[in-house]
Amino acid sequence: MTNRRNSMPTLSLAADGPTLSVDAFLFALKVMLLFFAAWSLVGTVALQIDGRGITGPAWRDAIVGGLAQGFMYGLIALGYSMVYGVLGFINFAHGEVFMTGGMAAYFVSDALFDVGMWESAFPAAFLIALISAALVSTVVAVLIERVAYRSLRAAPRLIPLITSIGMSFFLQYAVRGLFGDGFKTVPVLPTALQDRVSIFGLEIEGIKLLVIVTAIVSMVGLWLFVERSRTGRAIRAVAEDKEIAGLMGIDVNRTVVMTFAIGGAMAGVAGMLWAMLFRKVYFLSGFLPGIKAFTAAVLGGIGNLIGAMLGGVTLGVVEAAGPTLLQGLTWSVPTWLAYALGVGAAAMSVLGLLRLRERDARRAGTNLGMIVFGVIGALIAFTKLPGADVYIPGTSQLKDMIAFVVLIGVLMIRPVGLLGERLAVEERG
């Protein structure tokens, strides 16, 4: 029997069927995602040149809107990343921490409005509301750590994850029970913020500028704190290796509490900004932003603070500009380009065939994929692609789908996220 096994026939792939097909399929999926992304981008540029795209001011508004939204996602994502870095699990209740910050912002701003301070001394009122929101979120975050997660410190990481899901529901419905299920409307902003402000030659809505500036200031403050202060160093040490950090004399419990507190404070700031921008908060406000911020944290590289911010901004901009970019698919590919792509696909097919002769079992599936889908791609490129008329109704309804498909794409092509993960020593390879 061993003799048979050692003398492999010339074209045997030395890998089993299911693995091959999965590898080939994944390869095809990555190629398709890249192809459609490239088509959208090139198509958008081509349509823009043609004069059939959206106007410059519309692009500006879309991107600024995306940045404002993205910075808020980034602030929330910081909390997810920090907790994952230090404790190794995803705190699903963090979205609700953000929501309580938003609710606090509503109550404080409403009270200030009744007193008249909201209109007469807006900067001071804004700061008071901001600090209140951050405080409330911090308290909630520290409380849930103490109540739900501290006793599970030694448990397998799935347990606190499930607990956090339960905590999320608890917070949502506690807020609903206490404050009702209707939307709370935040008081009107002063007209100075509703008008456009001219900065660097761009005309941006005042409120969006405020959101972006506040978020950047908070983020810079956080980064300085984590990098320069003793507590920040302690957090990084505990994130690196909890046991050794404890042996070095760092109070692990206190550091974990600080982590939750800082993440909570950032979420509270995000909650205040959300309330200012959208003017409505309710008990389920934290659900969808929480999920999106979590994906932003993963997108940027989990455990990585700058990655969390970058992931958030990327997600926000993709959500806002994505539907417009998707319209790029309506640009009909010119024949010469289609033929060039067909030739490229055929070349890929040949390359796959050549690489098969290396008999590398790990790449066998990819090579097989290159052959099969190279042929299919070439056929489609030569027949269906020239002048293809794609019509997508209502792309704006697809904005969430676009955002998550981008996430899936990035993770398929670069699983560690954009800036790479920062994991504790227990989790690394």
Place this chain on the structure above:
Amino acid sequence: MSRRINNIRRLGVLMVVLALFAAACGDDDDTTTTTAAAGGEFVPGPLGFVEVAPGGAIQIRAHQSITGETAPLGTDQVRGVELAIADFGQIHGHDVALGTVEDDGCAAEGGQAGAQAIIAQEGVIGVIGTTCSGAGAAALPVYSDAGMVLISGSNTSPSLTSDLLGTAGDNYHPGYYRTAHNDFFQGGAVARYAYNELEVRTVAAIHDGDPYTEGLASAFRAAFEELGGTVSVFTAVNKGDTDMTAVLTEVAAGAPELVFFPVFQPEGDFVIQQQGGIAGLEDVVWMGADGLKVDDFLVLPETEGMYFSGADLRLDGTAVTGVSYSQFRANYEAAYGEPPVADFHAHTYDATLMLLSAIRDTAFVEDDGTLKIDRQAIRDYLTAVSGFAGLTGTLSCDAFGDCGSAKISVVFHEDPADPQATKTNVVYSEAGGVAG
């Protein structure tokens, strides 16, 4: 010897089994033998019947949107139901009980859950509901299979009844009736107003994917294109969306003169508040429908200058109870401390009156005061309604349950500080598709 005993055992088991079959498949006593004892001719129909004991109450239910952002729409209608029950009085000496109002949540989940809760209760003859067509589409199959009737004062989606040309809608089931208009009328009225009165030629429409908003936006698009106009953007938001940058950018790219967005709160709030931040929408006329014609939305300063389509509330009908619309408003305000908050209170009042009239006119009264109400008879009565005097006009039901008088109006919103004035500031109206 043992084989004989086995055979006898087998025979015994066979006889027992046959006897069970006979008992199960034979006629039930209930459905055939009551007549002789009562001395009358009560013949129950295929859907069964409800029996109300002497001194007992006749059970009907309400299934409306009573929590969340759409609560004003549903609460307004529940009040209409309560006033109708009070005005109609007793039926053959029995009180009418409303029970607990179920919440439809303005979504399919609420429609499904509420319907399951109601059909589990004893002796419910009919349900006044739902508020939202999305909930109605999910609730109707449940009610229909249970033999009940569902009469809505605010569902307007054409998919729940028909296309007015004889083809049943996708969500139609027997036992459904409504006193509100079919949205083919409303979409057509909006299109005619935009084309003929406002003289716009390029429009955009935004819906949110549920049967009501999509049905109305589609009806608007079809009618507007038939008049010769162009619908440059027909798109949607998702319920729960807060950031409207993407959809507003898409709408701005189509350079419309008017945008019709028949959505609900809070999506409508976000759209109208964020449209100022998108370049290209400066001169656009914004138009909403009855989902946004509520006080909470009208007080927003950004809504100034908007138009709203909805039911025409300049009503001059007198209902079978002898109550006119102005008297109804007075009673409403006396009972609840505020004027009606949304559009469909009068329609729901009429819907309740129709159900109560059906019960009164088809009930079989026994000598001891027991009422027997046949479910099929209720449906037959409602389908045959013609010339019924309601607050909203003279109602007649077609084969698919559309009973409304189809009075549509367009109002103009001048002053966010005075929402009540807007609701009577009619700039255009139609009745049954005819202007004037």
